[in-house]
Amino acid sequence: MSLQIIPVRISKDIVPGDDLIELLLETRTGRGLKEGDILVFTQKIISKQEGRKVNLSKIKPTLLATGIANAFAKDPRIIQLILDETKRIIRMKNGIIISETHHGLVCANAGIDESNIESGFATLLPKDADTSAQKLRRRIKTRTGKNVAVIISDTFGRPFREGQTDTAIGVSGISSIIDYVGKRDNFNRILRVTAIAIADELCSASELVRGKTLRTPIAIIRNYQFDKKNSTSKVLLRAKSLDLFR
Secondary structure (H helix, E strand, O other): OOOOOEEEEOOOOOOOOOOOHHHHHEEEEEEEEEOEEEEEEHHHHHHHHOOOOOEHHHHHOOHHHHHHHHHHHHOHHHHHHHHHOOOEEEEEEEEEEEEEOOOOOOEEEEHHHOOOOOOOOEEEEOHHHHHHHHHHHHHHHHHHHOEEEEEEEEEEOOOOEEEEEEEEEEEEOOOOOEEOOOOOOOOOOOOOOOOOOOOHHHHHHHHHHOOOOOOOOOEEEEEEOOOOOOOOOOHOOHHHHHOOOO
16 A cells, blocks of 8 residues: 555634544544544644744743844844743854753744744744643544544754754654664664654655645644554654754
């Protein structure tokens, strides 16, 4: 069987408390959900559903946020949100702020996002996207009886590469990494360092059908044989002691 990546269109703008699984199952595509499917949800609809949308008019910037904003020609309210969501600033240069969030993610602007949301608002990352993925997976099992994997994706930049790719920030029901260490390659050499971030690769593949402007915040990946060992996104985070950029 061939690998399938199926977009799920949700025309409704998500608000806090919406049942994302019910919205999924109301679609023709969602009603055809199968055992062993992988569902990739965008971070944006998770954040909206969990009430992680912020009205910028209610943000009161500190002197620090105002100073950084003036230096970088940015909205001081956005800078304040970045500081609030940041554990540590990694780099600030050329108008770009790279921070380590309280989740341990290293990304631009602590994941604060003003896209696909009405003017004057911004979204924050989910408080715990792994827990969010687990809840969605359990909800699907309860409603349909089917065992699936769930991944929550967000769009990150990468060192040494232009452009962005989708990355897993929440994982449930699938091993996040395929570890080839100790296995032999086609020339019988033992592999020592190869570990494929399969959850990230699935997120990037799903973005090919989701896009950013198509109102398709969910994708179903079908006919991919994966390790069903329950994992989290935390295993994808490189320790600071092994990170050449921190």
